[in-house]
Amino acid sequence: MLLDKVYRERGADFRNYKKASLARRVAKRLALTGSASIGDYCSALDSDASEYDRLLPILTIKVSEFFREPEVFYAVKRSLGALPEADAGVRAWCCGCASGDEPYSLAILRAEGLGAPALRRSAVFATDVDAEAVDRARIAEYREDALRNVPEALMNKHFFMSSNVFYKVNYTIRNLVRFGVLDIVKGHPISRVHLLFCRNLFIYFNRHLQEAAFKKLDYALRPGGLLVLGKAEQVPMRWAARYYAVGDNGLNVFRKGI
Numbered sequence: 001m002l003l004d005k006v007y008r009e010r011g012a013d014f015r016n017y018k019k020a021s022l023a024r025r026v027a028k029r030l031a032l033t034g035s036a037s038i039g040d041y042c043s044a045l046d047s048d049a050s051e052y053d054r055l056l057p058i059l060t061i062k063v064s065e066f067f068r069e070p071e072v073f074y075a076v077k078r079s080l081g082a083l084p085e086a087d088a089g090v091r092a093w094c095c096g097c098a099s100g101d102e103p104y105s106l107a108i109l110r111a112e113g114l115g116a117p118a119l120r121r122s123a124v125f126a127t128d129v130d131a132e133a134v135d136r137a138r139i140a141e142y143r144e145d146a147l148r149n150v151p152e153a154l155m156n157k158h159f160f161m162s163s164n165v166f167y168k169v170n171y172t173i174r175n176l177v178r179f180g181v182l183d184i185v186k187g188h189p190i191s192r193v194h195l196l197f198c199r200n201l202f203i204y205f206n207r208h209l210q211e212a213a214f215k216k217l218d219y220a221l222r223p224g225g226l227l228v229l230g231k232a233e234q235v236p237m238r239w240a241a242r243y244y245a246v247g248d249n250g251l252n253v254f255r256k257g258i
């Protein structure tokens, strides 16, 4: 009832997200608004529409960090040279980019791995459903704990201290990433990408939604391109025969068949 209302009133479609994780998040808002039931909470939304603005951002989980699971980035780095037509520039897409840690990590990886001419023709597209997260990503300021996996040499090269507590990604790397708001459920995917990160997003979707979203990822990725899913995620059965694991199985780095 609540998810239908949110969809009707705000167009945000959480109806096919896994219920357990949503329930924990909604329960917090119920407690904070003193609502005894979902019905009460719906009334609270009716009497104060600004409650939607407090509810919507917490319905998605935005935990991330730079080089999250570094071994995944090493596996991707080793495979970058074998991407189709990589010499002409690599198009990467980070779908569900949260506050930017992942696409900037990818941009750093590529700045380190590609020559200047290929880099000039390359881009990292980074999208998320949450406009606030995308705004934070554009600002590109991070606390130390988000940077614990960044080797010191890369820290010195690609970040500077912008205040007592924040490290900011330097301009060269920021300039490689193009951010946008995109709901993968409703929106059109980026096209013709060589490298696609979509990590820790499908875990929140039910099977129906995973399949609908995967169809878009499959459309987006060029044959021979690399797909990276979160470690707890899987290529849906319908597409499994077309995606080959690269490196260790558990890394969830896949090459799309040609």
Ligand SMILES: C[S@@+](CC[C@H](N)C(=O)[O-])C[C@H]1O[C@@H](n2cnc3c(N)ncnc32)[C@H](O)[C@@H]1O
Binding pocket: 060, 061, 062, 063, 064, 065, 068, 095, 096, 097, 098, 099, 102, 127, 128, 129, 130, 133, 182, 183, 184, 185, 198, 199, 200, 201, 230
């Ligand atoms: C846990 S974060 C993952 C961040 C990053 N990919 C990582 O693994 O570190 C999941 C992100 O998916 C985003 N998300 C949730 N539903 C989405 C949707 N329908 N379309 C696009 N992004 C979505 C959330 O806003 C959140 O930023």
